[in-house]
Amino acid sequence: MNIKPISSNALAEQFIQTNVYSESTLESVLAYVIHTNGSGSRSCVTQHKINDGNLGLGNVVSLKKLSETIASIERKSVNSLSKPIDMFIDANVIAQSSSLLAWHVPRNKKTLFFSESSITVTLPPLLYVYRPAMDNSAASLSVFALAANKRPTRTSKLYHAPLMNVYESGKVCLGTMSLPQQITDRTMDLVMSEFFGSRFTHANNTEVLRKHSNLMGFYSEKERKNERIMTSDLMPTGLTVSSIV
Numbered sequence: 001m002n003i004k005p006i007s008s009n010a011l012a013e014q015f016i017q018t019n020v021y022s023e024s025t026l027e028s029v030l031a032y033v034i035h036t037n038g039s040g041s042r043s044c045v046t047q048h049k050i051n052d053g054n055l056g057l058g059n060v061v062s063l064k065k066l067s068e069t070i071a072s073i074e075r076k077s078v079n080s081l082s083k084p085i086d087m088f089i090d091a092n093v094i095a096q097s098s099s100l101l102a103w104h105v106p107r108n109k110k111t112l113f114f115s116e117s118s119i120t121v122t123l124p125p126l127l128y129v130y131r132p133a134m135d136n137s138a139a140s141l142s143v144f145a146l147a148a149n150k151r152p153t154r155t156s157k158l159y160h161a162p163l164m165n166v167y168e169s170g171k172v173c174l175g176t177m178s179l180p181q182q183i184t185d186r187t188m189d190l191v192m193s194e195f196f197g198s199r200f201t202h203a204n205n206t207e208v209l210r211k212h213s214n215l216m217g218f219y220s221e222k223e224r225k226n227e228r229i230m231t232s233d234l235m236p237t238g239l240t241v242s243s244i245v
Contacts, residue, residue, distance in 0.1 A: 112164075113198070126161060145160065159234040162229050
């Protein structure tokens, strides 16, 4: 028997290459075939195993079973894509999964664009909660104001964000925003860019301010006096961080 010697380093490299190949290579293992009559009034779906490129015998499956299989594949794909970023969590992120990303932004100056004008104001600390579209649920973005200019805790109280296009619930009217479909290391920046790059067109919530009833007038006064928007200017929501994350 002629056994070729191999070093431990070469053996390890060969093992890694083999496993990387098996993880990155896609193989056809299952097929779904749609059968229908000429008019399309009757149809069914069959599931077939694939062996060595050949289609096996099929079994009729329900549409529910088909949708469950597709949803399962989608969840696994999203989870596998999100795994590498679990090691690199941004300091502002307070909660993250494949279906949710919540982060806070300390007090900062922002230019708000309206239909025919713009105003630059210093916003209070804000909390954002983004959920990408999943299964039958549409994407959603919520925003709230925070009292302290630091990382919130589970019991931190939330206030209405002093921003237009935000409903009383905190949810944002997304309009024509193009939001990411998955949670990745770029999601936070992409969402913020879309949100503040859009036009703030209407006040969806009349319970935002303690003493003012008009957001535009409030913005103008703050800009003219070069004053920050404080949490003391805002109405509380009655919610805490743990109730929305």
